[in-house]
Amino acid sequence: MNVAIVxxxxxxxxxxxxxxxxxxxxxxxxxxxxxxxAAMADDLRLRGAAKVVTEAFDVSxxxxxxxxxxxxxxxxxxxDCLLVAHGTLPDQAACLANPDLAVREIEVxxxxxxxxVLRAATRFEARGAGTIAVITSVAGVRGRASNFVYGSAxxxxxxxxxxxxxxxxxxxxxxxxIRPGFVDTPxxxxxxxGPLWATPERVARDIVRAVDRRAGVVYxxxxxxxxxxxxxxxxxxxxVRTKL
Amino acid sequence: MTExxxxxxxxxxxxxxxxxxxxxxxxxxxxxxxxGGTILPYGAGRSYxxxxxxxxxxxxxxxxxxxxxxxxxxxxxxxxxxxxLLAEIAAFALPRGLFLPVTPGTRFVTVGGAxxxxxxxxxxxxxxxxxxxxxxxxxxxxxxxxxxxSAAANAELFRATIGGxxxxxxxxxxxxxxxxxxxxxxxxxxxxxxxxxxxxTLSEPLEEQHEYVVAWLDCMPREHGTTRGVLFAGxxxxxxxxxxxxxARAVPLTPPFSLVNNLSxxxxxxxxxxxxxxxxxxxxxxxxxxxxxLDALGGWNRMYGPRGFFQYQCxxxxxxxxxxxxxxxxxxxxxxxxxxxxxxxxxFGTHPPAGMLSFPRAGYTLALDFPNRGEATTQLLDALxxxxxxxxxxxxxxxxxxxxPRAFRAFYPEWQAFAxxxxxxxxxxFWRRVTAGAAEAHA
Numbered sequence: 001m002n003v004a005i006v007x008x009x010x011x012x013x014x015x016x017x018x019x020x021x022x023x024x025x026x027x028x029x030x031x032x033x034x035x036x037x038a039a040m041a042d043d044l045r046l047r048g049a050a051k052v053v054t055e056a057f058d059v060s061x062x063x064x065x066x067x068x069x070x071x072x073x074x075x076x077x078x079x080d081c082l083l084v085a086h087g088t089l090p091d092q093a094a095c096l097a098n099p100d101l102a103v104r105e106i107e108v109x110x111x112x113x114x115x116x117v118l119r120a121a122t123r124f125e126a127r128g129a130g131t132i133a134v135i136t137s138v139a140g141v142r143g144r145a146s147n148f149v150y151g152s153a154x155x156x157x158x159x160x161x162x163x164x165x166x167x168x169x170x171x172x173x174x175x176x177x178i179r180p181g182f183v184d185t186p187x188x189x190x191x192x193x194g195p196l197w198a199t200p201e202r203v204a205r206d207i208v209r210a211v212d213r214r215a216g217v218v219y220x221x222x223x224x225x226x227x228x229x230x231x232x233x234x235x236x237x238x239x240v241r242t243k244l
Numbered sequence: 245m246t247e248x249x250x251x252x253x254x255x256x257x258x259x260x261x262x263x264x265x266x267x268x269x270x271x272x273x274x275x276x277x278x279x280g281g282t283i284l285p286y287g288a289g290r291s292y293x294x295x296x297x298x299x300x301x302x303x304x305x306x307x308x309x310x311x312x313x314x315x316x317x318x319x320x321x322x323x324x325x326x327x328x329l330l331a332e333i334a335a336f337a338l339p340r341g342l343f344l345p346v347t348p349g350t351r352f353v354t355v356g357g358a359x360x361x362x363x364x365x366x367x368x369x370x371x372x373x374x375x376x377x378x379x380x381x382x383x384x385x386x387x388x389x390x391x392x393x394s395a396a397a398n399a400e401l402f403r404a405t406i407g408g409x410x411x412x413x414x415x416x417x418x419x420x421x422x423x424x425x426x427x428x429x430x431x432x433x434x435x436x437x438x439x440x441x442x443x444x445t446l447s448e449p450l451e452e453q454h455e456y457v458v459a460w461l462d463c464m465p466r467e468h469g470t471t472r473g474v475l476f477a478g479x480x481x482x483x484x485x486x487x488x489x490x491x492a493r494a495v496p497l498t499p500p501f502s503l504v505n506n507l508s509x510x511x512x513x514x515x516x517x518x519x520x521x522x523x524x525x526x527x528x529x530x531x532x533x534x535x536x537x538l539d540a541l542g543g544w545n546r547m548y549g550p551r552g553f554f555q556y557q558c559x560x561x562x563x564x565x566x567x568x569x570x571x572x573x574x575x576x577x578x579x580x581x582x583x584x585x586x587x588x589x590x591x592f593g594t595h596p597p598a599g600m601l602s603f604p605r606a607g608y609t610l611a612l613d614f615p616n617r618g619e620a621t622t623q624l625l626d627a628l629x630x631x632x633x634x635x636x637x638x639x640x641x642x643x644x645x646x647x648x649p650r651a652f653r654a655f656y657p658e659w660q661a662f663a664x665x666x667x668x669x670x671x672x673x674f675w676r677r678v679t680a681g682a683a684e685a686h687a
Contacts, residue, residue, distance in 0.1 A: 011268070011308075035271040039325075043311035046336070186266050186308075193250065 002076040004028040004069070006059055006116060007086025009036045011185040012135060015204030016083060021049035028072040028079070030057035031086070051076065059086045060108055062115045069120060078127065081211050082120045084113055084134040089187045095149040102149045109153035114160050121164055121173065128172035131211055134161055135178045138219065141228045144244045158217075165216055174214035178207055181224040251303050254545050255292040256498075256552030257616055257645050260299040260673065268308045270325055270416040274384055277302045282671035283386075285410045287354035288329065291361065292555040293645030294673035295409050301671060304414065306356050312336065313417055320422040321379060326356030326415040333420070338531070342422040343480070345377040349588075351536050356415045361642040362407035362602040366456035366478070366535070368592050371423075375406035375598030381418035386669035390416070404665035407599030409641060411666045411675055426482040430456070430534040435475040436521035440570060443473065447591050450477045456534070460520070461587030462513040463577055463612060464506075471574055473589065474521035478534050487530040494542030502549035502615045506581065538586075548615050554645055556625055557611035559592060559604060560637035566607050569635035573610060573628055580624045584612035600662040603640045611643070622646050641674060652678035 003020050005013050008029035017027055021044040029044075029052065031037050037054040044052045053075045057068055072079055087109050095102035117132055124130030139147050140154030158177050165175040182188065182197045198221050206220035219225035231244070251264060265275035265283060276283055286296055286303035297303070309327035320342050322333065330344055331351035337343050348363040357363075362375040371377070380394035383405060391413075393402035405412045435450070437443045443459060450457045454477035461473040538544055545553070558573070560566035570589075577584070588611040592604045614621050629651045632639060638655035639647055653659055663679070 009268075033269060036269045039270065039311050039313070042313050046312040046315055186268060189264075189266055 001025040001080050002028070002078060003081045003083060004030065004072040004076070004079045005083045005085060006030045006057065006068075007084065007135075008040065008054075009033045010085045010087070010187070011200040012180070012183060012203050012207070013083060013085035014040055015200040016085075016207045017044055017049075018047055019204055019208045021045075021047040021052075024048050024050050026051040026076045027053070028076050029054045030059075030068055030072075032056065032058055059112045059116060062112060065116050065119050069123060073123075079120075079124075079130060081131040081133060082124075083207070083211075084116060084132070086113070087135065087187070090149050092147055092149055105149055106153045106156075109150065110156040113157050117157075117160065117164065121168070121175075124173045125168065125171055130172075131174040131176065131214060132161075132164075133176040133178060133207060133211055135180065135207075136161070138179050138181050138224050138228050140179070142232050142239075146244060162217075174211075176210050176215055177217045178203075178210060178220060179218065179224065179228075180220045181227070251286055251297075251305075252289060253293060253296050253645075254290050255554055255616075255645055256545055256548065256550075257554065258294055258297055258299070258673070260294075260297045262298050262300065263302040265302050265304045266308060267304060267306075267414075270309050270311075270382075273388060274386060274414060275304065276386055276669055282669055284670060284672045285326075285356060285360070285414050287327065287357035287360075288352050290350055290353045290357065292643045293641075294677065295361075295641050295644065295675075296357075297673040298671060299673045306354060306414070309416060310354075320424060321419055322422055323417060323419040324355060325417050326359070326381070327354050329354055330358060333422075334531070337422050338425075338428045341424060341427070343425040343531070345421060345423040346371050346374045347535055348374075349536065350539055351532075352539065355418050355420065356410070359406055359415060359418060360408055360410045362597075362599045362604075363642070364592070364604050366458040366476075366590065368590065368595075368604060369451045369457065370455060370593065372593065372595035373407075373598050373602060373604055375602060376595060377421045377423075378406065378598075379419040379421055381405070382416045383413040384416050385413040386667050401665055403598070404600050404662055407597070407602040408662065408665070409601065409672060409674065411670045411672060413667045413670065425480040427480060427484075428487045428531045429481040429483040429485075429528050430478040430531055431481040431526050431528050432476060432478045432534060433526045434521040435477075436472070436517075437475060438472050439470045440567065440574070443471075443475065443589065444567065446475055450475060451591065453477070455479045457590065459589040460516065461574075461589045461610075462517055463574060463584045463587040464510050464513055472517060473587070474517065481528050483528050487532075490530075490532060490540055492542055493540065495544055495546040498546045499549055502551070502553075503547045504553070504613075504615050509584070548613075551616040551618075553616050554614045554621060554625060555611060555643040556614065556628060557603075557609060557640040557643045558628070558632045558637050559607050559609040559640075560632060560635040561605070561607040562591075565635050566637070569631055569637065570608055570610060572631045576624070576627055576631065577612065580620075582614055582617065582621060582624055584614060587612045600658045600665075601641065601656055603638065603642070605638065607637065611640075641678075644674070647678065649678050649680050649682070653682075 009031040034056045041052040041054050090105035136158045137154040139151040140158045161177040180203045184197050203220045210218040282301040284298035285306040287306050307327040309325035311325045313323040315322050347365045358374045362373045364373045383391045391398050456478040459473050459475045560569040594606040
């Protein structure tokens with residue numbers, strides 16, 4: 001199995017890469033932090049990966065997407081799965097104070113992701129095979145006062161994936177929307193942790209299983225599906241009075 | 245960085261308030277606190293007392309540095325980041341016919357923690373401590389310097405860091421010499437003993453024959469004042485069958501009071517004694533059953549309830565003086581009525597210590613758990629300290645939550661030599677406690 005991972009140095013992506021490595025997969029790791037990519041590559045080889053290739057890659061440079069995907073296919077062969085795991089968690093208050101910052105966050109978390117996913121989809125559709133798995137968030141399910149800049153970016157990606165899944169039906173390409181809840185990673189280091197928090201390893205297990213099953217929308221851990229169902233169905237007049 | 249709970253210690257006696265710093269890239273600078281405060285690497289949190297805590301300061305999540313770096317099959321040498329768990333190394337090594345050269349009673353400790361506490365196992369009489377099998381490591385100091393330490397380079401810092409309780413800087417990676425073994429099975433023999441004298445007679449011949457030897461001890465007071473127990477000896481065995489992974493069980497929550505009391509202890513010890521040590525055939529058991537019986541019950545420390553527990557581990561010298569001290573320790577514990585769930589007795593070998601503050605010395609080591617009953621318990625442990633001091637022994641810092649500064653300095657006369665290597669921005673609750681009032685120590 002050949003897996004390309006964008007945002008490969010994220011804690012969740014690294015945990016998923018280890019699970020694939022243990023199965024003997026070949027991995028193409030694209031990310032910004034070169035030293036960390038190199039350390040991951042050594043580690044994944046010892047954990048059983050057949051081949052690991054890394055690329056210093058900034059997802060916000062859209063013009064580089066095509067070449068990165070080509071290099072991945074040139075070095076590994078056909079990509080069976082593309083995992084898109086890059087992302088930032090914007091400071092909502094700072095975004096409200098500075099709309100330019102909000103736009104930059106949306107560009108990284110939504111626009112760059114859309115550009116990459118559409119490029120990959122064209123390639124996968126042409127050969128009628130492949131899986132595109134993208135880490136979005138439960139935050140994309142409903143706009144909330146505390147976190148709607150991030151949420152709206154994730155929502156754009158979720159809607160794009162939903163439509164793409166619709167289009168790819170019967171064309172051999174799986175499109176997976178992975179929606180984690182709270183995950184204890186460096187991205188969320190500033191938050192107090194509670195019982196709803198999951199480890200990156202837990203989320204990674206769900207990702208690998210979703211790719212195996214070619215699932216559609218995956219909440220991880222599972223209970224977020226029910227939490228978000230409740231939140232989605234709170235009537236608007238009530239919802240605006242809540243503190244969420 | 246943020247204020248967090250959840251970075252406690254295994255005995256659950258302390259409720260530290262500390263900031264948490266993260267570091268995932270071993271080539272990155274140390275995330276030193278901006279307020280000028282101190283930092284302490286925090287591994288898996290399996291130290292029992294306060295040696296892994298930095299109350300009022302910052303702890304560095306060392307578990308995030310958990311990558312393998314290189315493996316040389318010819319020399320069986322593994323280089324990995326210091327946050328890798330011994331469990332991960334065992335999983336890597338066993339399919340290659342290798343194993344940890346030294347392992348403590350839990351595999352859920354980090355390589356950095358194993359070095360910082362210079363841990364020992366059931367094979368101390370042959371293999372020494374973990375530090376004896378560390379070829380080299382990199383130490384990242386608060387001034388930004390990265391020092392490769394080994395017996396040949398930065399040798400003093402190497403000896404200070406082994407057993408150095410995380411105070412000399414951050415170990416980013418380490419190189420460990422693994423051990424070739426016959427397989428993932430252990431052939432185990434059990435021998436009952438009915439007195440300490442009988443233990444002394446049985447123990448030495450077993451050590452000559454077997455790689456691993458340890459004794460379980462029933463510390464509950466018995467009618468004739470005798471001590472009973474079971475000696476376990478083991479060797480790696482080439483049984484060809486694959487090892488089935490055990491289903492992990494866990495204590496799901498903390499009961500409102502300690503489940504460990506005189507009644508439950510007496511029952512446990514009676515059952516344990518009756519089901520172990522019958523003379524007969526050796527049995528072959530999986531590696532995890534032999535080395536890590538307590539790992540099968542996740543969060544077992546919660547059984548002691550919300551007040552937690554103390555573990556006490558000491559070593560006393562061989563010979564009459566040490567034997568008399570062991571008798572005195574057990575008599576004092578029996579008289580106190582504060583029994584121990586699990587008493588462990590072992591004879592250490594004569595290896596010269598790997599580190600300046602390494603705990604093991606030639607002699608007998610005794611480890612016991614005590615439910616935290618407040619002052620009654622700490623007074624008992626203070627009394628045990630006096631017996632150990634008198635005998636010329638010492639108490640294990642990794643297990644300690646209460647020894648006095650005076651006791652520490654008597655147990656570890658090398659502490660002043662060690663203090664010169666403590667990084668000025670590194671500290672721990674333990675270090676501040678045991679060096680209180682000493683001008684020589686960095687605080």
